[in-house]
Amino acid sequence: MPSLAASRFKTFAKTSALACVLASPLWAHAQLSANVALTTNYKFRGQDQDSSRSRAVKPALQGGFDYSFGDSGFYVGNWNSSVDWLPGNSLETDVYGGYKFKAGDIDWDVGALTYVYSGNTRGNTTEIYGSGTYGPFTAKYSHTVSKDYFGWAGARDGSGLKGRNTGYLQLSYSQEVAPKVTLxxxxGYTHFSSDIKSLGVPNYVDYSAGGAYDLGDGFSLAAVVAGANKKAYFGDVNKARLIVTLAKTF
Known part of the structure; x- marks a missing residue:
């Protein structure tokens, strides 16, 4: 009679083998892509992510990868950028995963994303998101599900306030208007949680407008003007900037 440990091992082995068989079609058609970019200024929702300097040019190095599981619609990814707005931290790491599908004429995308600041975890924030694209137009909504919200509130902040239920709605347009030229x-609109608003932080609108040129071989050059309508608590990070970005996809 086999031992209990041996029986459990056999059960585990069978389960693992079955999982591998079920997952194999996904892995067989998986696709990996990567990207790297150098930008004159990294703005997130209209705000400079380098608040240590007042000048318009604040270069940032960025890059990441995306892993799509073939035609299943599932994907995971990672994106990183140099930043300088949290004491002791110089890197933002985004980890995300989701599911894309088509319904009628609309391309849908739902998922979750966590922003990680390893040098200062007060900034760590997790959101769920959903978007729909119809032709050149996309509407996307992101909803904060973590207590923490980019250092404004949360367990790590120590204020006893919550950033959960902060929402961000963005409407965007992207259209090729000439060969290799995309407009x-x-x-966007940020609606803060009631706890954050109790600190006197106003909801605000951000904007961007510009274009990109396809240089070929995976290279592109983009130029946009981006900013936000409210004066920030920490300097002029909401100020409109001309941002130029050189990017490469693999």
């Missing part, structure tokens, strides 16, 4: 524009 881009977006308008």
């Amino acid at each position: 881009k524009a977006s308008l």
Whole structure:
């Protein structure tokens, strides 16, 4: 009679083998892509992510990868950028995963994303998101599900306030208007949680407008003007900037 440990091992082995068989079609058609970019300024929702300097040019190095599981619609990814707005931290790491599908004429995308600041975890934030694209137009909504919200509130902040239920709605437009030339524009609105608003932080609107040129061989050059309508608590990070970005996809 086999031992209990041996029986459990056999059960585990069978389960693992079955999982591998079920997952194999996904892995067989998986696709990996990567990207790297150098930008004159990294703005997130209209705000400079380098608040240590007042000048317009604040270069940032960025890059990441995306892993799509073939035609299943599932994907995971990672994106990183140099930043300088949290004491002791110089890197933002985004980890995300989701599911893309088509319903009628609309391309849908739902998922979750966590922003990680390893040098100062007060900034760590997790959101769920959903978007729909119809032709050149996309509407996307992101909803904070973590207590923490980019250092404004949360367990790590120590204020006893919560950033959960902060929402961000963005409407964007992207259309090729000439060979290799794409016009881009977006308008976003941040609605803070009641706890954050109790600190006197106003909801605000951000915007961007510009274009991108396909240089070939995976290279592109983009130029946009981006900013936000409210003066920030920490300097002029909401100020409109001309941002130029050179990117390469693999």
